[in-house]
Amino acid sequence: MDAPILELRGLSAGWGRAPAVKELDLAVAQGEIVTIIGANGAGKSTTLMAISGILKPMAGQVLYQGRDASTVPPEELPAMGLCQVPEGRRIFPRLTVAENLDMGAFRRRDHDAVRRDMDRVFELFPRLKERERQQGGTLSGGEQQMLAIGRALMGRPRLLLLDEPSLGLAPLIVEHIFSIIRRVNETEGMTVLLVEQNANLALKLAHRGYVMETGRIVLSGTGRELLDNPDIRRAYLGE
Structure with a gap:
């Protein structure tokens, strides 16, 4: 993998005293689509909030373009090319x-x-x-x-964070939105980190993926490898 545009090193973060995500190690290279899948409450959205500076890490680092993003005010990150589409659109x-x-x-x-x-x-x-x-x-x-x-x-954005873009939408709309994500990645080289409950769609779109359970990454691989994994198929694809 090329030098990462985003790297999490031992990241722990949460809203209370106990971390909702624990000791995460994750990397996203320039030009990739990477997805994080997992059940509700696994810590996916919390991870994005820590990356975008809404939550300060309890431990570990968020490195964006080699710089510790936690030292940057969150309102300054979009000007550096890090933009988030939050869950619920807002x-x-x-x-x-x-x-x-x-x-x-x-x-x-x-x-x-x-x-x-x-x-x-x-x-x-x-x-x-x-x-x-x-x-x-x-x-x-x-x-x-x-x-x-x-x-x-x-x-x-150089790095686009997407939090549950398919949530509550009709399948045809979801298909259109995912096709646009692929298009801006392929034509403009935009890097995308996608948090998504629809594991099937997300893994078909992504170059690589991470699986989160109870605040920890338990598995990673290419989108194809995770789609073909029988444990993933049973847990997230209902097979």
């Missing part, structure tokens, strides 16, 4: 689609490039173009997920 419901997208580029001053990037988001998600002047809160769940991803793309 768009701005009273802002229009276009205004939500503008918020993803709020630190940028290259206005012409921002306009081109918005056009690119509308190319990826034509439904958002149709609703450009509509308030975000009036969109369907799938459209809000498209908007949340589009808002993150407006920051021109």
